[in-house]
Amino acid sequence: MTLPTAAAPDQVSVSHCLLDAQGRVLSAHGADRPYYAASTIKLHVLLAALEAAEEGRIDLAASVPATRTFLGADGVPFTLGGDHLDPTHPAEGAGIEVAELLRRMIDRSSNEATDHVIELVGLDAVAEMIAQLGLRSTRVERLIGDASALAAGATNETGAADLAATLLAAVRGAGSGDAGEGATEGAAPLVPATPLLPASRTLALSALRAQQIPVIATALRPGVDHGSKSGWVDGYRHDVAFVGDPDGPGLRVLAVMTAGLEPSAADARITGLVRDLLPEVSV
Template sequence: MSIPTAPAPGEERTAHCLLDHAGRVLDAADADRPFYAASTIKLHVLLAALRAVDAGGLDLAARVTATSRFRGADGEVFALGGDHRDATHPPEGTPIAVRELLVRMIDRSSNEATDHVLSLVGLPAVAEEIARLGLTSTRVERMIGDASAIAAGATNETSAADLARTIRALVAGAPGPGGLEPRSRSLAREALRAQRIRVIADALRPDVEVGSKTGWVDDYRHDVAFLGDPDTTTVRYLAVMTAGRGQEAADAHIGRLVRALLPDLAR
């Protein structure tokens, strides 16, 4: 069963943003246009969680109890089900380290892990990180699968420009004031490099270092990646968002765009 999460776009749309190591725009199209974010919001959740780790408010080694049940916006408990579930997630009641929740949220896009992390850090902490980065098109207003929040009009959306800036904030070797601590950047890089759902990466040569995060619901398909070593000046950050295409067509379209924008890295 699938809970409707976003209105159908009604037309095919694509947006992209390519940044250099310093965050300067190398190429962009419709980059500030908001799209339904799908699982790309997990980058914003990860940023808030790692900020809490750096501040001492969240312990990566702490063990919590795995669950698929969470408290929704209406105060009632809801359970993730159907295609919202991650078949590899530990059974209900199993101890799991916070660090593993963060990695699973990214490398396999676990919704259980995401909602669990959100229950630990809170939506206001995510909003604080969005404001800290000055993201103009991003809203993370609800947990995944919270039907009561959807019914109340809460949404999760972002833009290609905001995604490129967010992944840079997570992994950049020298992010500037307010950046993450080295161990947090290291965890973010590890999780993104371990990505199991590859789109941008599949258009690149196998020797290119890449870490990424996709997002997918019906009619929306996105990917954002760092390309190259984040500690060097040759790293680039690319976000591509699409609407109105099926998954196969969207992936093919993203692949063509990657090859056009990054001919030096493409296969």
């Protein structure tokens, strides 16, 4: 089964954004350019869900029936299938904790978990989180695999600056995204006024550190603290990672987005930037 996605890019493009612990831009190129986001939208969904939990709109400890069938934008249910299913996901109707859906959405990039979480919190809540973050290049307008929404023009896209700012918000909290005076292209937007509560931040960090599909991390030295979220479909390959102690001044967040490259070539460009921009922690 082939999930509906963006049209394949017709040219090669690589963009990046590197932030320090305060959200200041250390390096950026094409960082505000929007790319088809692939699975990197799962970071925006994660933050929206954690905020919903903190406000009592969802219960992370609640058990819900696992499902692979979701309501499309046209009101007609659609079912995920084929290679886009996670073989470890619970069987249809089996109970799964909401918190586990959030972890699976990040650490193994589960599409079933992602669509389930979006249905629990709503696309409007994700859009509100994007607005809170002040993101400039990000839209999350449809569930993964919703052909009717894609046909209606809905898309999911983001840019390297937005992606870096989103991850920084997840790992550092209030005020960490202030790019300060003199910010340049790719400057990080402000993060929400209210940081994640400790339990929410712990869940986010745990899921990011458990990433099963890393790219940036493959160029890091053993023992370097990191967590990440990658995303890919034909023609697009991205990764964003925090590198270093999330509570320390040496924290760095790097986002790299690519279009028009084969996966191996994209990975080489991404890891090459890690070595160029973070030589002190790379191999």
